[in-house]
Amino acid sequence: MKTEVAVIGAGPAGSSAALALSKKGIPNVLIDKKNTVGIPVQCAEFVGLNINTYVNLSSIPSAISRSIRFTDIDVGDNIYRFDGKGYMLNRDVFDRYMADSAVRAGTSLLTASRVFNIDGRKNRIDVLDLKENKPSKIYYDYLIVAAGPKSTLSVIPKNRSYIFAAQVKVNLLKGLDSVICFFRPYIPYGYGWIFPKGRFANVGIGIEKPISGMPLSFALDKFLEEMRTAEFIGTEIAGKTSGIVPVSGLNDINTGNIVLCGDAAGLTHPITGAGILNAVMSGELAGNYIAESVKTSKNLLNDYREEIESVFKKPMRIAFEKRSVLYPSMTDIKGINDKIKYLWPSFNEYYRKT
Ligand SMILES: Cc1cc2nc3c(=O)[nH]c(=O)nc-3n(C[C@H](O)[C@H](O)[C@H](O)COP(=O)(O)OP(=O)(O)OC[C@H]3O[C@@H](n4cnc5c(N)ncnc54)[C@H](O)[C@@H]3O)c2cc1C
Known part of the structure; x- marks a missing residue:
């Protein structure tokens, strides 16, 4: 199979990237090893109100378990209360909605399909259909790796905390x-x-x-x-x-025609561990930069890196130093x-x- 863009991982980062690509008419394939997107949930499911800048949650009430008003920090002797408006999500519903939105916009979704090799020289990923136990090859012009925090995929840096x-x-x-x-x-x-x-x-x-x-x-x-x-x-x-x-901060997020986003890019906050919003933001940005790259026949992935670094590098570094x-x-x-x-x-x- 040949596609303009292959996206590995249908979590919030990958689905946001696929949606951004499809909205701009760029053919893309979204691949996830899970049988059903969003299941099992591996998350505490809190997201701040600012998620609405990227995803209009009021249009998916079933993705909201309840509203939250405060964040309390309990240190044993003291409890500190902060304004902390946001939502407890139903992450499975949220993740499925994100992937379904991409599919409705034109993305091809492959579930129960594990990417087990990336050959960057040949612009090819090797995918195992987990139901049929059948391997196949997908050739791409651009690749987005949104495969989460840890993966055997070689482009995701190892030796992280x-x-x-x-x-x-x-x-x-x-x-x-x-x-x-x-x-x-x-x-x-x-x-x-x-x-x-x-x-x-x-x-x-x-x-x-x-x-x-x-x-x-x-x-x-x-x-x-x-x-x-x-x-x-x-x-x-x-x-x-x-x-x-x-929790060690931002990774190297682009090489050639491959970009990382979400947890694969190290975009969870090193102290709070929050990563849903950053996954959505970075996925959407990656999708938009690649769409522009395809349309202009000019690789703009360094611009993606610069924009991500301008937003996240300093706060991530400070958080990592504080953590250490x-x-x-x-x-x-x-x-x-x-x-x-x-x-x-x-x-x-x-x-x-x-
Ligand atoms: C216990 C826990 C609690 C958390 N609580 C919160 C919280 O309350 N709030 C918050 O903001 N963040 C929280 N986080 C972090 C948050 O879950 C992540 O930051 C977020 O899910 C990142 O999204 P993502 O799309 O980058 O990756 P993921 O959501 O991990 O999605 C990656 C996808 O890639 C797929 N995949 C991986 N490898 C392959 C492969 N080789 N082939 C095909 N598919 C593959 C996976 O199946 C998965 O669906 C928590 C994390 C944990 C572990």
């Missing part, structure tokens, strides 16, 4: 209109969260396991126990998930209390030097 996250969906005992982040000594280089979803909540932890040496299940069990004792949550577990979040300097000193409640204002971007102190 990751947060390892584990989460359960459990019944919520308190009415909440906030997302709450908990900093505790037993959750090193990361935090715990309760993000409400109706009668349930996504309750999880993320830690930088290789540095902390802390087993994920130990920290999660301790966190769930603390939350049960505080009568935040009950014992009715409706689901479990896990995943990884890249501050987390090692947050090993007890006093360390957390002393440092939290410099670590979390909702505080004014975050924007001062540490």
Whole structure:
């Protein structure tokens, strides 16, 4: 098969890229290894109000589980409250809507199809149809890699730092209109969260396991126990998930006629771990720059890189530095209390030097 643009990964980044391409009439194929786009969900599902700049959420009410008004930061002794308007998504519905929008605009979607090789010299990807166990080749003029945080695909840089996250969906005992982040000594280089979803909540932890040496299940069990004792949550577990979040900042995002976007580009915030909005933004930008490149027969991918760097490079670098300097000193409640204002971007102190 030959296509103008191949897009690997139908998460928010890849589907946004495919939609941008199709809106401009550029033929493209969107490929995902999942049987059904969006399933399983590996996300705590909070997104800020500014997602509406890119995706009009009011047109997809089923993608919204509930509205959120505040972000609370719980450090044990103190709870800080910030304006934090946004939504708890139903990520599966959201991801499917994004991919379906691209398909309606002209994208060809291949599901249950895993890209297992990129041959950049021949402009070719090798794809395995997972249902038929049948390989095929797709030739492209441009390639967008939106395959998420970690992949065996060689263009995604290795040796990066990751947060390892584990989460359960459990019944919520308190009415909440906030997302709450908990900093505790037993959750090193990361935090715990309760993000409400109706009668349930996504309750999880993320830690930088290789540095902390802390087993994920130990920290999660301790966190769930603390939350049960505080009568935040009950014992009715409706689901479990896990995943990884890249936390070392922006990767090299273009080479030749290949670009990265979303988590593959390292675009999750190194401290909060938020990445949905950045995935949508970067995917749309990648799609637009490639559409322009195709139309003008001029490779504009350095312009994509420049625009991404102008928006993300500095904030990502600051967040990464703060992560490296501050987390090692947050090993007890006093360390957390002393440092939290410099670590979390909702505080004014975050924007001062540490
Ligand atoms: C536990 C957890 C909680 C999180 N909570 C939040 C949150 O509350 N808010 C927030 O903003 N962000 C959160 N994030 C981060 C957020 O989920 C990601 O930033 C976002 O999903 C990135 O989108 P993406 O499109 O780049 O990648 P993904 O959503 O990971 O999509 C990549 C797609 O590529 C496909 N794929 C991968 N390899 C291949 C291959 N070889 N061939 C074919 N297809 C392939 C995958 O199946 C997947 O569908 C969380 C992450 C985790 C792990």
